[in-house]
Amino acid sequence: MVSLNQVKRVKRNVSGWLVLNKPYDMTSTQAVGKVRWLFGAAKAGHAGTLDPLATGILPIALGEATKTVPFVQDGTKVYRFSVKWGAATATDDAEGEVIATSDHRASAAEIEAVLPDFIGTISQVPPIFSALKIDGERAYDLARAGEKVELAAREIHVDSLKLLDHGSEKSVFEAVCGKGTYVRAIARDIAEQVGTKGHVVGLHRGAVGPFHDEDAVSIEQLEALDLTDRDALLKPIATSLIELPEIRLTQQQLSGVKHGNSVLLTGAGAPVSLDEAWASFAGEVVATGHVEHGQFVPRRVFN
Known part of the structure; x- marks a missing residue:
């Protein structure tokens, strides 16, 4: 006799965009897998990776919506992030080991004075713990294996960068930026420019292209709904093409x-x-x- 657990789920040809508020400590791939399972979708993908320690907008495309992923990936992104002063880490966030320290603490005025240097089209060296590929291998895989990783600087575009709150040990910023921007690298470089060290200890993505915080749902909200109500949360494919x-x-x-x-x-x-x-x-x-x-x-x- 075949148990219910042995019955293969029939995949549905469901299409649309689900705007997920990705939880802390979950990879983007895990989030897509969970959403795909909850919808029973035959096909799924995401528009823009979020680090496991980051929260916020992860647009997930189901079915035919996967054909429009590049248009969302190219959209403007909004990040709110907290920087802890006095220590640099191997990963430029709280996950990595401390590799350098500084006793210097910059004032709010000193920090705001350098922010214009990070606005517009700028050159940025990505963190070595990133998903960028070197000879077909992910940089973070090479770094974790103990290999020396050197990434070339790339041009990125930052529309705006604001200091929202400042303390001697931690400050909060908001960045509006384009594709390929690493907020961890912005935090690292701001710290260096004001004569100290720093790393990101909190990161939330509030928007990706046409999708914003107010559109987002959590995994827990999805789990509490039946399939019909979940489908009602999907945004039309055309939403990703409004620009x-x-x-x-x-x-x-x-x-x-x-x-x-x-x-x-x-x-x-x-x-x-x-x-x-x-x-x-x-x-x-x-x-x-x-x-x-x-x-x-x-x-x-x-x-």
């Missing part, structure tokens, strides 16, 4: 795009050229692509 121009297709154009073909756009306001756009029919996402010579050229077609 792109929308091309509304006619019934005739729909057929061509569904088959992966380019279609001529007509009408007085029809665009001639667009680097990125998405096509819809009756409010549903049909494809993402671009416009060239007055034609919408599909790149990813949605089922």
Whole structure:
């Protein structure tokens, strides 16, 4: 006799975005796995890794929404983070061992004086304990194995950086930044610039692209709901594309795009050229692509 535990769960073709408030001490991969299981989804992915010790917005794409992950990953992010002064760690956060200390404590005025140096397009050396790859290996795997890790500086963009609260032992900041920014590195570099050491002891991501704290649900909230109510929390795929121009297709154009073909756009306001756009029919996402010579050229077609 086959027990209920031995019965294979049937995967559902459910699609949409779930905005998760990732809990402390859970990896992004674990969070995606948990959400995928709760929804019984056939396919899932996330838009932007959060460190295990960080909390906050982890947008999780289910089903066809996974095709729009890059658009969310490229979106603006908001972080609130706490920096403990006087000690640098191997990981630039509370998880790593202390590798250097300083008795110096900077004033709020000294800290605010250097913040403009971290705004705009700046050069940043990522933490060695990061998911970046070196010859196909994750940097954090190499670092944990005791190998010497050297990462090249990269250009990132920081829209704003504010000191929200300051104390002699800990300060709180808010950063609005683009893709690829390491808040741990910002904290490390601010400390160095004001003549001390520092590392992140608290990190919360409050926004990723179109998704914000007020949209988020916790694992516990999801577990308390039945499947129908969970599905009601999913945001439409189109939510992830709101920053792109929308091309509304006619019934005739729909057929061509569904088959992966380019279609001529007509009408007085029809665009001639667009680097990125998405096509819809009756409010549903049909494809993402671009416009060239007055034609919408599909790149990813949605089922």
